[in-house]
Amino acid sequence: MASKRWPSTPRPATRGTAFVPEAPPFQCRGQVESRLGSAGVVIVNADDFGYDESANRGIVQAIDRGLVSSTTLMANQPGFEEAVEFARARRLHEHVGVHLVLTSGIPLTADIRRVQRFCDDEGSFRTWIEDARAWRVEGRERDAVARELRAQIERVRSEGLPVTHVDSHHHVHNEWGIGACVVAVCHEYAIPFIRLARNCGHDIGVASSLYKHVFNRRLRHRGLARTHWFGEATDWLHLQASGTDEALLDDFEVMTHPVLNDDGELVDTLTGVPLTTLLHGVAGVDTAVSYSGASRAPIA
Numbered sequence: 001m002a003s004k005r006w007p008s009t010p011r012p013a014t015r016g017t018a019f020v021p022e023a024p025p026f027q028c029r030g031q032v033e034s035r036l037g038s039a040g041v042v043i044v045n046a047d048d049f050g051y052d053e054s055a056n057r058g059i060v061q062a063i064d065r066g067l068v069s070s071t072t073l074m075a076n077q078p079g080f081e082e083a084v085e086f087a088r089a090r091r092l093h094e095h096v097g098v099h100l101v102l103t104s105g106i107p108l109t110a111d112i113r114r115v116q117r118f119c120d121d122e123g124s125f126r127t128w129i130e131d132a133r134a135w136r137v138e139g140r141e142r143d144a145v146a147r148e149l150r151a152q153i154e155r156v157r158s159e160g161l162p163v164t165h166v167d168s169h170h171h172v173h174n175e176w177g178i179g180a181c182v183v184a185v186c187h188e189y190a191i192p193f194i195r196l197a198r199n200c201g202h203d204i205g206v207a208s209s210l211y212k213h214v215f216n217r218r219l220r221h222r223g224l225a226r227t228h229w230f231g232e233a234t235d236w237l238h239l240q241a242s243g244t245d246e247a248l249l250d251d252f253e254v255m256t257h258p259v260l261n262d263d264g265e266l267v268d269t270l271t272g273v274p275l276t277t278l279l280h281g282v283a284g285v286d287t288a289v290s291y292s293g294a295s296r297a298p299i300a
Contacts, residue, residue, distance in 0.1 A: 040251025042284030050083035068297030069288035072099035075152035094294035137177030165194035
């Protein structure tokens with residue numbers, strides 16, 4: 001996998017120049033309208049599409065059953081080709097974003113393999129986020145990260161998937177230095193939305209809450225935020241129990257990680273809980289949409 005050369009599309013702009021196309025070549029129906037609309041939406045996103053066969057089949061089943069309305073695809077993982085086939089067969093073009101990866105698998109570009117901050121001696125990504133933060137990413141590191149992000153986006157788009165939005169594996173785009181790269185690259189490629197940092201739940205401390213508020217404000221200021229809240233199903237239930245206004249509860253992205261376990265049951269891999277149980281009680285799941293505003297009826 002490391003030696004294979006992936007097709008890519010030309011970079012839409014040279015470094016250092018603004019890119020604001022009159023008509024982006026990849027634009028999903030509803031992107032412009034969703035920016036202007038004031039009504040909230042509920043999005044149920046399945047992370048890790050393309051990670052492996054279990055994740056792919058779990059996510060596809062969740063989509064077919066109407067449990068999730070959106071998914072994000074990992075461009076450097078072994079299940080990528082299968083995930084693309086599933087997306088094409090089900091015409092999920094308006095439901096697929098990119099799950100940017102800087103902590104797992106083999107990079108698509110050479111430069112970042114030589115950056116020890118992110119990769120091991122063999123050139124594979126390591127889970128650096130467990131031990132360090134990325135407040136600042138500059139110079140050679142910043143250029144390497146940007147090239148890798150571009151390559152991942154280009155690989156997805158080369159398969160004919162427009163890219164409705166981006167988020168990231170292990171939430172690395174929430175790191176201030178990485179986030180700056182992600183914002184810049186999304187601007188280059190006219191990608192309309194970036195997932196918020198998790199901003200609700202009972203376990204967020206004061207310092208973390210303040211940081212997330214500033215980070216999300218940066219996204220909102222640039223018009224890149226799609227919802228008011230982002231979190232897990234339990235975070236939505238916590239907001240409801242806390243008396244949050246119902247109008248705000250209808251403006252929420254719910255993160256899920258569907259897989260098929262050894263018994264063939266559809267569960268959330270982070271909790272082991274059946275996906276139907278996890279989402280029970282979350283209002284709006286049955287009418288959830290994708291980041292592009294597209295809905296999808298369950299397959300009978």
